[in-house]
Amino acid sequence: MMDAKTLHPLHQIAETPSHRLLLKQWLKEEEHILHRIALKETQVDATRREITQLYYLFFIFQSTLLLLLYTVASGSSFLCKRYWIPSLCSLVCSLGLIWAIRYKSDNESHLQKLLERELEDSSVLEKCVEELKKKGLDFDLMKEVDAFRRAKSLRVESKDVRKWSGRDFVVLFFITVACLVLGLVKIILCS
Numbered sequence: 001m002m003d004a005k006t007l008h009p010l011h012q013i014a015e016t017p018s019h020r021l022l023l024k025q026w027l028k029e030e031e032h033i034l035h036r037i038a039l040k041e042t043q044v045d046a047t048r049r050e051i052t053q054l055y056y057l058f059f060i061f062q063s064t065l066l067l068l069l070y071t072v073a074s075g076s077s078f079l080c081k082r083y084w085i086p087s088l089c090s091l092v093c094s095l096g097l098i099w100a101i102r103y104k105s106d107n108e109s110h111l112q113k114l115l116e117r118e119l120e121d122s123s124v125l126e127k128c129v130e131e132l133k134k135k136g137l138d139f140d141l142m143k144e145v146d147a148f149r150r151a152k153s154l155r156v157e158s159k160d161v162r163k164w165s166g167r168d169f170v171v172l173f174f175i176t177v178a179c180l181v182l183g184l185v186k187i188i189l190c191s
Contacts (some may be wrong), residue, residue, distance in 0.1 A: 009136025016137060026129050033122045040115040047108040051101060058097045058174060062181050065090055066188065073189045080190040087185045094178035098171055105167040 013019040069086055073079055132139045 007136070009134060009138075012136035013132065019132065019137065019139065023129070023132055026125060026132070030122065030125050030129065033118055033125060037115065037118045037122060040111060040118055044108060044111045044115060047104055047111060051104045051108065054097060054101045054104060058094070058101070058177075061093060061097065062090070062177065066181065066184060069185060069188050073191075083186050083189040086189070087182050090181055090185060091178065094174070094181070098174045098178070101174065102167070102171050105170070109167070 007015075013023055065086065
């Protein structure tokens, strides 16, 4: 029969229980990671849809408020004296929607970081599986498995200094729109 060195590395792995078990475990873990990646991608997409719905809701609310006030305001001085009531309602609802947008944006950012981490894990595991398949019996279980575990456990997550991001500009835009609507409420009711 052929010597172990001349066999293809996959044949060597098939004949060695420890290498075969490790390959099966890693392939199973790779499958689990790919499942988690798909789940995280679905969650990120769902969160983005919710953020888009909140954007629509904000503009629909503001435009409906302005249209209602415009149809109600027919030069009544009573409404002009009480313009602060619809303004306050508009402000409270706008701030609630802006908070929801910010919350969902932060949630999306967190999910995106988790997705990147899963992708990184998948990449490391894929490299290890390829090494095992290439080397066969030359794959040193103790050294390589320890290197894989170290790569996973020594991952350093740096805390970036918080800078202005696109989400911050979106929130600032919505606050500006809410303030403009407050001004428009007074103009509509008092003109």
